[in-house]
Structure formats: structure tokens, C-alpha cells
Amino acid sequence: MVPAPSKREARSRSGISRRDVLAGLSVAFSVGATRARANSAAPISFGINPLFLDSDIELLGKLQGYLARRLGQPVQLVKRRTYQEITALLLSGQLDAAWICDDPYAQHRNKLSLLAVPVYRQKPLYQTYVIVNQASKAKDFDDVAGTIHAFSDPDSTSGFLVTRYMLALRKTTPNVFFRNFFFTYGHRNVLRAVGAGLAESGSIDGYVWDVMREREPDLVDKTRVVYRSPQLGFPPIAGPKSAAGTSTSRGLAEAFMEMQNDGLGRDVLSILQLDGFMQGSPDLYGTTAEMLRVVQAQV
Amino acid sequence: MTEMFSRRVLSRIGAWPLAVKVPLIVACLMVGIAVMISQVVLSRLVKDQETNLSLLTSAYLDGISAAVTPSVLRADVWETFDALDRARTRYAGVDARYALVELPNHTILAASDPVRFPIQSRLPAELERHFPQKDGLIIDSHMGRAWLARTLREEGFSVGRILAEIDIADLLRIRHDVLLTLVLVNGALTIAFAFAGYLLLKQMLQPLGVLSLYVERARDGNVQAIPERHRRRLSREFDRLFSRFNAMATALAERETLASRLAEQEKYAMLGKLASGMAHEVNNPLGGMLNAIDTIQAHGQDAEVRLKSVEFLKRGLSSIRSVVRAALVTYKADADISVLTPNDLDDLPFLIQHEAGARRLRLDWQNQVTEPVAVEATAIRQITLNLLLNACAASPDAGTVSFLARKSQSNIQIAIADEGSGIPADILAILDRAEEVSSPPPASKGLGLWTTARLVHRLGGCIDVDTLRVGTRVRVTIPLRPEKIAA
Numbered sequence: 001m002v003p004a005p006s007k008r009e010a011r012s013r014s015g016i017s018r019r020d021v022l023a024g025l026s027v028a029f030s031v032g033a034t035r036a037r038a039n040s041a042a043p044i045s046f047g048i049n050p051l052f053l054d055s056d057i058e059l060l061g062k063l064q065g066y067l068a069r070r071l072g073q074p075v076q077l078v079k080r081r082t083y084q085e086i087t088a089l090l091l092s093g094q095l096d097a098a099w100i101c102d103d104p105y106a107q108h109r110n111k112l113s114l115l116a117v118p119v120y121r122q123k124p125l126y127q128t129y130v131i132v133n134q135a136s137k138a139k140d141f142d143d144v145a146g147t148i149h150a151f152s153d154p155d156s157t158s159g160f161l162v163t164r165y166m167l168a169l170r171k172t173t174p175n176v177f178f179r180n181f182f183f184t185y186g187h188r189n190v191l192r193a194v195g196a197g198l199a200e201s202g203s204i205d206g207y208v209w210d211v212m213r214e215r216e217p218d219l220v221d222k223t224r225v226v227y228r229s230p231q232l233g234f235p236p237i238a239g240p241k242s243a244a245g246t247s248t249s250r251g252l253a254e255a256f257m258e259m260q261n262d263g264l265g266r267d268v269l270s271i272l273q274l275d276g277f278m279q280g281s282p283d284l285y286g287t288t289a290e291m292l293r294v295v296q297a298q299v
Numbered sequence: 300m301t302e303m304f305s306r307r308v309l310s311r312i313g314a315w316p317l318a319v320k321v322p323l324i325v326a327c328l329m330v331g332i333a334v335m336i337s338q339v340v341l342s343r344l345v346k347d348q349e350t351n352l353s354l355l356t357s358a359y360l361d362g363i364s365a366a367v368t369p370s371v372l373r374a375d376v377w378e379t380f381d382a383l384d385r386a387r388t389r390y391a392g393v394d395a396r397y398a399l400v401e402l403p404n405h406t407i408l409a410a411s412d413p414v415r416f417p418i419q420s421r422l423p424a425e426l427e428r429h430f431p432q433k434d435g436l437i438i439d440s441h442m443g444r445a446w447l448a449r450t451l452r453e454e455g456f457s458v459g460r461i462l463a464e465i466d467i468a469d470l471l472r473i474r475h476d477v478l479l480t481l482v483l484v485n486g487a488l489t490i491a492f493a494f495a496g497y498l499l500l501k502q503m504l505q506p507l508g509v510l511s512l513y514v515e516r517a518r519d520g521n522v523q524a525i526p527e528r529h530r531r532r533l534s535r536e537f538d539r540l541f542s543r544f545n546a547m548a549t550a551l552a553e554r555e556t557l558a559s560r561l562a563e564q565e566k567y568a569m570l571g572k573l574a575s576g577m578a579h580e581v582n583n584p585l586g587g588m589l590n591a592i593d594t595i596q597a598h599g600q601d602a603e604v605r606l607k608s609v610e611f612l613k614r615g616l617s618s619i620r621s622v623v624r625a626a627l628v629t630y631k632a633d634a635d636i637s638v639l640t641p642n643d644l645d646d647l648p649f650l651i652q653h654e655a656g657a658r659r660l661r662l663d664w665q666n667q668v669t670e671p672v673a674v675e676a677t678a679i680r681q682i683t684l685n686l687l688l689n690a691c692a693a694s695p696d697a698g699t700v701s702f703l704a705r706k707s708q709s710n711i712q713i714a715i716a717d718e719g720s721g722i723p724a725d726i727l728a729i730l731d732r733a734e735e736v737s738s739p740p741p742a743s744k745g746l747g748l749w750t751t752a753r754l755v756h757r758l759g760g761c762i763d764v765d766t767l768r769v770g771t772r773v774r775v776t777i778p779l780r781p782e783k784i785a786a
Contacts, residue, residue: 148418196413197413198418
């Protein structure tokens with residue numbers, strides 16, 4: 001859900017050297033978060049879903065550095081290929097918290113507590129885009145019928161659920177509506193697939209598309225938006241409901257919400273092009289939950 | 300037609316100077332060697348390039364195979380595309396125009412150029428035929444492309460094929476550059492060596508030119524030794540050659556001198572021979588003249604007798620004067636009379652009348668030369684006299700010796716015929732050889748004819764011998780020298 005910032009920009013805004021970042025990461029990614037916290041000195045495990053870009057090592061390093069300093073504890077950033085894996089780790093208590101998509105949150109909100117919500121363009125909201133290749137003649141959502149479609153992830157709201165919901169409203173399914181479809185497990189990959197012509201259309205996080213338009217215009221300019229969804233709650237920072245109110249949970253929530261007050265934190269926000277984080281309400285994700293309900297009703 | 304043309308070309312090339320031919324042959328050989336070396340270098344380069352390409356593409360396919368096989372097993376379009384797309388720029392030396400994964404059902408799972416090869420489509424037939432049926436590499440140098448195929452196997456089963464088209468323009472450009480370099484370097488070397496060879500050979504063959512010049516002069520009768528100034532910085536071979544030529548030239552000059560002396564001696568020998576005849580010719584009228592003087596002494600008072608006797612005396616003296624004058628003109632030393640008058644021929648019978656008289660020969664004399672002719676008179680007279688004496692000697696008793704002299708625009712021709720049995724072959728051979736500078740004078744007989752032939756040759760003329768029904772006719776043709784008349 002977070003776009004790829006340019007490395008040059010990331011480096012220029014960082015107070016931490018590349019060596020520090022890499023050293024921190026070597027610890028952070030050494031093992032999966034497989035044990036419960038035994039004491040306050042144990043590393044805090046923080047999950048990041050694949051919306052984060054694989055290549056952005058420096059961004060991850062800064063985030064890890066910021067959180068560790070802020071919390072006074074080592075922090076492990078845990079990455080997995082799919083949303084489902086991160087969600088499973090979070091729900092099973094193997095992660096202290098995770099930045100997850102709004103779809104898993106809406107699905108499991110009774111088991112999860114909302115720690116913080118990103119603020120993008122002054123609002124904790126974002127949109128889903130359906131994009132096509134520039135060469136395509138499609139003008140709206142219905143024009144993408146019969147195309148080869150690239151989804152991001154089956155548990156992604158913008159990368160799957162919204163489009164799936166639109167099809168459900170039309171009493172159809174991806175198998176019928178599209179000539180073929182596949183998952184790329186990354187919003188940037190959806191862009192690449194549609195830009196290269198591998199897919200003729202794709203479902204993508206609107207925030208990612210907008211940010212990447214500035215950072216990788218050559219890639220984004222090969223695509224065009226034909227549909228913008230209603231505003232949805234921005235993918236939140238969530239923790240297991242069982243850990244709500246613990247010092248770690250509170251510390252993590254405060255660390256994110258006060259990120260704009262810290263130099264390194266501002267670097268992270270700048271790379272992400274976010275205004276900051278706020279205390280969100282589960283009501284933000286009502287639309288997402290409604291979409292889930294409609295889709296699940298069709299199955 | 301073509302054969303005649305090529306024969307003509309070959310004969311013309313054969314006439315080219317050695318200084319041109321040898322460097323040309325060297326240049327041709329060098330071109331041949333250059334072509335051969337270039338061929339070897341290029342074929343080696345092509346072989347090495349193909350080996351390298353094979354290794355590179357094999358590594359390329361190994362890498363892609365490892366990356367895509369798990370994705371192909373899951374028929375994961377994105378992961379397969381991602382692997383192919385990333386591989387495009389990660390293999391130095393392999394410029395893949397496209398790479399794709401074909402499933403066992405011959406549909407495309409993903410391609411690095413998805414617009415050209417959409418997923419689930421089939422590979423176009425015109426491309427299909429380029430790829431090897433089995434795993435391997437096919438190189439087409441004309442198209443500047445190479446096509447690779449590698450079967451993806453899992454547990455011994457084929458799960459798909461990777462097909463890739465490689466741009467080998469860089470390799471071909473290197474080949475072209477190498478060829479161009481070889482052609483330029485070899486061409487420059489060939490031209491340089493041919494030119495240097497030409498200069499060197501020209502320098503080396505310079506003595507041959509000098510030798511040729513002096514041989515040519517010797518052929519024209521002007522035998523000279525090669526002067527010392529031409530013998531500086533000579534190679535040993537040419538120095539030896541020049542020494543031999545000079546020795547030969549000296550021998551020839553000596554022989555020429557000897558021949559001149561012999562001819563001179565022959566002239567005087569003939570004079571001696573003629574002198575006895577002349578004495579006879581002088582003696583004949585002398586008896587009558589003495590009788591006439593006796594008659595005048597005895598009957599001088601008789602005017603008629605005195606007149607007849609004096610007339611007789613006058614005729615006798617006139618006859619003697621003609622004989623003496625003819626001899627004098629013929630044998631006057633160092634005579635250089637460049638214009639022949641009709642009378643120069645007409646007084647010759649006086650010199651042979653003894654020979655003719657003794658054999659009772661009839662002289663058929665036709666001198667059609669009526670005006671001065673620009674030829675060397677002394678030489679013509681000696682030639683004619685020699686031939687007349689030979690004709691008299693060859694003719695049977697009471698035979699006829701014919702003389703005909705006539706002048707044309709460009710020459711004077713003298714024909715003398717006898718009724719003899721013909722000129723013997725060995726004497727005739729003297730006439731043929733006498734024109735050659737080096738021909739030796741005959742040992743015994745034929746010296747007169749040899750001298751005649753040499754004189755004719757010196758005057759630039761020729762001798763023809765015709766065998767008649769009865770006898771032989773010798774025709775001498777001498778070109779005129781008009782400038783002598785003008786002078």
C-alpha cells in the first residue's frame with residue numbers, strides 16, 4: 001500500500017547511514033516472529049504486508065530505526081509474500097502489530113484493535129483505481145470486460161475486493177467478466193503488468209498510483225485510470241485485540257501518531273508522502289465491510 | 300573468341316617488364332595469402348563467438364530456468380513475467396529481444412514482450428520455425444539473430460519450454476570490424492610491398508637495361524664495351540655478366556677489324572688478279588700500237604697511212620686509258636664517293652673484259668641508270684665487280700653474263716645473271732650468314748661473296764638469289780640516301 005520512494009530522496013532525508021540501516025535490517029529480518037514477548041527487552045515484532053515495496057530497503061530501515069528508538073526496544077520488521085500470511089501471524093499473536101490492509105481489518109475487526117490510521121492528503125481515506133494500458137480504448141469500468149486483468153492480492157481491498165464488489169453488483173465474477181486474470185502480489189507489480197501489456201487492465205491502490213505518478217512517471221504514464229472507487233478507510237496499523245492496552249500496544253500507537261514530531265519519523269512520512277497517523281475509528285472501515293458482505297453473499 | 304582474347308591478354312601481359320610483373324606477382328600472392336589468413340582468422344573468430352554465445356546463452360537459460368520453473372509449475376503468469384522481465388537487463392553479453400515460456404499445450408504462459416506475445420496465445424508459425432525442435436541454439440548470421448530453446452523439466456517431465464530470440468548484431472559488427480581491419484591492413488601492406496618491390500626490382504634490374512642497350516647497339520653493328528661508369532655498385536652476378544659482355548664485345552670488335560682487313564686484302568688480291576688481266580688488255584693494243592708506230596716510221600710520208608696509224612694508236616691508247624681509269628676508280632684508297640653516276644657502272648666491263656675474253660663470254664649490259672644516284676659509289680662498284688667476276692667464273696665457255704641496273708624511287712637494283720650450274724649450298728650459306736655481325740669470314744672459297752654480303756648489309760640493302768632455268772641470278776637492292784644528293 002506504500003509506494004516506492006526514490007532511493008536518492010530517501011537517502012537525502014535520512015539521518016541514519018546506509019550501514020546502520022542494513023545492520024538493523026539484518027537483525028530485523030533474521031527470523032520470523034515466532035515467539036511471544038517474554039520481557040520488555042525482547043524485540044517488538046511488527047508486520048508489514050506486501051503493499052510495502054520489496055525493494056525499498058532504506059525506507060524499511062528508517063521505519064525500523066525510528067520505531068526501535070521511539071520504543072527503546074529492538075524492533076523486528078516481518079515481511080511475507082501475501083496479505084494472508086501477515087494476517088495469520090497477527091491473528092495468531094506472533095506479531096505485536098502490523099500495517100495491514102483494510103480488507104483483513106474489516107474481516108477480523110472483532111479480533112483486532114486499531115492502533116493508528118495514516119492520514120493522506122489530510123484525510124484517513126484513499127481510493128481504488130481500475131487502470132488500463134494507455135493504448136486501451138476503455139473509458140469506464142464496464143469497458144474492461146473481456147480483458148486480461150491484473151489483481152494485486154486476494155486479501156487486498158483496492159487490489160481485489162473493490163473490483164470483485166463491482167462485479168458482484170453486476171451479478172458476475174472475475175472468471176466470467178475477464179478473459180483471464182492473475183495476481184501480482186504488489187500494487188507496483190499491477191502497474192508493471194498493465195504498463196508492459198501483460199495485462200490489459202488492473203486493480204490498484206489509488207494512493208500508490210498517485211504517489212508513483214510523481215516518482216516513476218515513465219511507468220505510470222503507460223497506464224490510465226478508468227474507474228475511481230468511493231473513499232475507503234486507509235489501511236490501518238492494527239494489533240491483536242488481546243494485546244490492546246499493553247504498553248507495547250500503546251507505545252506503538254503513540255510512535256505512529258507522533259511520527260511527524262520526530263526527524264527520522266518525518267523522513268519516513270516524507271518518503272511515504274503521508275501527512276501523519278491519527279487515532280482512527282473502526283467506523284472508517286464500514287464501506288469496506290459492506291463490500292465484503294456483498295461479495296461474500298455472492299459466493 | 301574468349302580464348303583468343305585471353306591468349307592475347309596473356310601474351311600482352313607476358314610482354315610487360317619484369318619490374319612490373321614480379322611486384323604484380325608478389326602482390327597477387329600477398330592478396331592470396333591475405334585472403335587465406337583473413338579466412339582463417341574470421342572462421343576462428345566465428346567459431347569462438349559461437350562457442351561464447353553458446354556458453355552465454357546456456358548460462359542465461361540456466362538462470363531463467365531456475366527462476367521461472369516454480370512459477371511455471373503454478374502457471375503463475377505474473378511471477379513468470381517478472382522473472383523474464385528482470386532477466387532482460389541482468390545478463391551481460393546476451394541481448395535478448397524477447398523471451399517467453401511456452402506451456403506443453405503450446406500456449407504462451409508469459410513473455411518479456413507481452414504485447415507481441417499475449418498470454419494464452421500461440422507462438423506465430425513464422426517464428427516457430429526459427430526455434431530448434433529440441434533444446435539448443437540456432438544462429439542465423441544473415442538475420443543477425445540467434446534462437447534458443449530450453450525445456451523446463453520437473454521430476455523428469457516437461458512442464459514448458461523457454462524460447463528466446465537473441466540479437467547478435469554486436470557479434471556481427473565485431474566480425475565486420477575485424478574483416479574491415481584485415482582488408483585494410485592487408486590491402487595497405489600489399490600495395491606497400493608491391494610498390495617497394497617495384498622500386499627495388501627496378502633498381503636491381505637497372506644493369507639489365509644497360510646490358511640490353513649495349514646488346515641492341517651490337518646487333519646494329521655498333522659493338523661497344525660497357526663503360527666503367529655503368530659498373531659502379533653492381534651485384535656480383537651483373538658484374539660478371541658485364542665482364543663477359545665486354546669480353547665478347549672486344550672479341551667482336553677484333554673480329555670486325557679482322558674482317559675489314561680481310562675484305563681489304565681480298566680487294567687487293569682481286570686487284571692482283573685483275574692486274575694480270577689488265578696487263579693482257581694493255582698488252583693487246585700495245586702490239587698493234589707498236590706495229591702502227593713501225594708503219595708510221597716506214598710509211599709516215601703517206602698521209603693516209605699516217606692518219607690510219609694515228610687513229611689506231613688513239614684507239615689503242617683510249618682502250619688502255621679506260622682500263623686504267625676503271626682500276627684506278629675502283630681501288631683508289633679511302634674513296635668516299637657518295638653519288639653513283641651511270642658511268643661508274645659502265646666502265647666496269649673494262650675490268651672484266653680479260654675474264655670475259657678468255658672464256659669468250661658474251662656480256663649483255665643494260666644500264667638503265669641515267670642520272671646520279673644517292674648511294675655509296677665505291678661500295679656499289681665493288682659489289683657489282685665482285686658479282687660480275689663470280690658470274691664470269693661460273694659461266695661456261697661462250698656463255699652469256701647479263702647485267703641490269705635500274706633505279707626506282709627508293710632504291711637501286713642491280714641484277715647479274717650467269718648460265719652456270721648454280722651457286723653451291725655452302726657458298727650460298729655464306730650470303731645468309733654474312734649479315735650477322737659475328738659471322739666469321741669463310742675459310743677458303745667465297746671470301747668475295749662474303750665481302751659483298753657485308754657491304755650490302757652495311758648499306759642497308761639485301762641480296763636475293765634466283766635459280767633460273769639455266770643459270771643463276773643475283774639481285775642486289777640498295778636503298779637510296781636522298782640527303783646525299785641534296786648535299
